[in-house]
Amino acid sequence: MSDKGGLHFEFDVDGGNFVSAGTASERVKNTLKQLGIAPFTVRRTAIAMYEGEINMVIHAGGGKAIVDITPEDIKIWLIDSGPGIEDIELAMQEGYSTAPEAIRMLGFGAGMGLSNMKKYSDIMEIDSRPGEGTKVFLQINLQKVQNG
Amino acid sequence: MKIREIVDAINAKVLVAGDDGLDMEVHSACASDMMSDVLAFVKEQAVLVTGLVNPQVVRTAEMMDMKCIIFARGKTPDKATIELAKSKGIVVMVTPLRMYTVCGELYAKGLHGGEDNVG
Numbered sequence: 410m411s412d413k414g415g416l417h418f419e420f421d422v423d424g425g426n427f428v429s430a431g432t433a434s435e436r437v438k439n440t441l442k443q444l445g446i447a448p449f450t451v452r453r454t455a456i457a458m459y460e461g462e463i464n465m466v467i468h469a470g471g472g473k474a475i476v477d478i479t480p481e482d483i484k485i486w487l488i489d490s491g492p493g494i495e496d497i498e499l500a501m502q503e504g505y506s507t508a509p510e511a512i513r514m515l516g517f518g519a520g521m522g523l524s525n526m527k528k529y530s531d532i533m534e535i536d537s538r539p540g541e542g543t544k545v546f547l548q549i550n551l552q553k554v555q556n557g
Numbered sequence: 558m559k560i561r562e563i564v565d566a567i568n569a570k571v572l573v574a575g576d577d578g579l580d581m582e583v584h585s586a587c588a589s590d591m592m593s594d595v596l597a598f599v600k601e602q603a604v605l606v607t608g609l610v611n612p613q614v615v616r617t618a619e620m621m622d623m624k625c626i627i628f629a630r631g632k633t634p635d636k637a638t639i640e641l642a643k644s645k646g647i648v649v650m651v652t653p654l655r656m657y658t659v660c661g662e663l664y665a666k667g668l669h670g671g672e673d674n675v676g
Contacts, residue, residue, distance in 0.1 A: 428637055431616035438620065448622070449599070455620045456596050463613070513591075516609040516617075521593035529599070 416440065416478040422462055422487075424471025427515065433474045434459040437485075440478070446551065453529035454483050454549045460522040461487040461545055467512050468492065469543065482531075485547040493539040501527065558583065558668055560625055560648055563604070566662050569627065569650040572639055576646030583624060585671030588660050592617040600671040606659050610634045615641040615649075624648060629656040 418440075420433035438455035446454075458474065465472040469491020477484040494500045500507075501523050508518025527533045532548035561579040564571060571579065586604035589595050595605060595617050603624040607614055610632045618626050625648040628634055633651055634642075642649045652659060664670075 428612050431613065431620075435616065435619060452599055452620065452622060456599065459616065459620050460593065460596065515611055516590060516592040516607075516613060519591040519593045521591075521597050525593060525596050528597070 416476075418474075418476040418478075420474040420476075422465045422471045422474055422489075424466055424469065427466060430463055430466040431459050433476075434462050437476050441483070444478070450549060450551065454485075457526045457529040457547050457549070458485050458487075460525045461485070461547065463517055464522050464545075465489045465491070467508055467517060472542075480551065482551050483547075483549040485545075485549075487545040487547070488542070489544075490542040493541055493543055494535065494537040495539055497535050497537060558663075558666055562666065563625070563627070563663060563668070564650060566666055567627070567652040567654050567659050569652040571648070571650045572634070573642045573647065573649035575624065575642075575648035577624065579648070581624060581648075583668065586660075586663060586668050587670060588629075588656055590656075595621065598672075602671045604663075604668065606656055606663075608632055608656055610638060612638045612641045614638065615645060615647060618642075618647055619645050625650070627652060627659060629654060629659045 423429055434455050437458055441451040469489035472489030475486040499505055503524045504520040506518045506520035512518040530547040531550045534546040537543040560581050583603035585602045587595055587602050588606035590607055590609045592613055605618050605623050606627045606629055608630045610628055615638055628651045631653040
């Protein structure tokens, strides 16, 4: 199915540019809108990916975002070579953040990023090694919407 | 309420009039300086009230399909922020009032939080 009806995107997320953070998510959002995906699904996909993009900019000096869209689902991989996450369980807790004060001044680092990503996706997997980087996988199912 | 009525209620100055103009009807709002807190609650909210000024405020509003951003406490967004809002068709206004006061004034006029149908 993915060969026929699938779309594939790859984005470089610039870690040095806080202003441009979110542009990849915006492009994916616009694409999903054009595909006629249900507005709520579009929004939760955009938010989950946006939080991931922001995380890569804030914590990891940027990275790569890969997006596959098929009639069944949207799959997103966010891959960085940043410092990694020491304790994933702790990082998943709402309100827990290692972001410095400078980041909080920018309106992020409230400790909601990963929990928002989990909340808005159907599947979320984190693979992280301290000192090597982090790979986050997000899947948003599309067929579920039709079943209500 | 109409966005035009918001402008009057909080003594605001419109910096970007947006795609649909000031006659657009909006029914709910949220207020925060933390964008992840805004992103944590997906509801049909059209208005974002914040004291934070940077382009990510506009991106957050865009992700949430919000129509209007109110910058409180007299904070004026920079050019990059204004340009981004223009390109997204989002209304931007600034008010000298503090966030608490902005929320109180708008709530009193019927602009609620939109959480009525949650839990």
